[in-house]
Amino acid sequence: MKINFGGRPFGKLRTGRSTVGGLFSREKTMRKLINWLKSPEWSPYAAGAGLGLLGIFALLFTDQIFGASGAFENVGGAILNAVAPSLADNTYWNYVMPAAFVSFGVIMLIGIFLGSLISALISGSFKWRAVSDDQWARVFGPSVWKRWGALFLGAIFLEYGAGIAGGCTSGLAISGGVQLAPAAFLFMAGMFASGITTAIILYGKRY
Incomplete structure (x- = not known):
């Protein structure tokens, strides 16, 4: 069916079983995706594949690699540099693990925390536990x-x-x-x- 505005065909409006079926199919797919996101546990294969792709993208676009433990050393070195600069002035904190409150590792560590929190809230599994x-x-x-x-x-x-x-x-x-x-x-x-x-x-x- 064509829609006319001022005598000119504006476009085609699809009607019929195929259009309705497509809408239901997309809605079903979205429902599955939402249910999957709300699941307390994901497939280890899907999560592993996603993590691998994320590592590749990190190398391609940021020239950085994953590293969570290094963030603590960055921050520890920065604290030591503020308290006792002479102790922090060494090869390790100058070149290997630079002393810094903000680094790729620190940002990634914050992202891990926020991502985990959001995931727990979405899945309804968030709970304060000692x-x-x-x-x-x-x-x-x-x-x-x-x-x-x-x-x-x-x-x-x-x-x-x-x-x-x-x-x-x-x-x-x-x-x-x-x-x-x-x-x-x-x-x-x-x-x-x-x-x-x-x-x-x-x-x-x-x-």
Whole structure:
């Protein structure tokens, strides 16, 4: 059907079963997409593929790689530089991990927090919890200080290990894996081996 304005055909208006079917199809697709976004857990394959593509795009458009642990070193160096500049004046904080309150890693870390928060709010799974790991609570009890102490010590070991290895799970495993760096695959093997060993030591045969 044509629509005329001043005697001239303005365009065609499609009617019939095909148009209605197309509208319902698009609405169904959007509903599926919204339900998928609201899901508390995504497919690990879809999330992994998306993360890989994001890493490639980051390299292409920003010439930067993922790296979460480096942000803490940037900020730590900046704080040390403000308090004791002579201690921060070394090769590591001048060239390897520049001391800065704002860096690509810091911005990425903020983005991770905000993205996680938005995802939790959309899926309806957001909840304030002092002890987030139910498995830990069943084995070691509901003590908040015990859990937070273990997390704090674990974070220290992780940050120190990431500094020695030259990256963490994001900076070395993911970003290095995207570039097929041998160190990335060695790191992943060591990470899984140490994680399994630690789980056996902590939980034994209880899990």
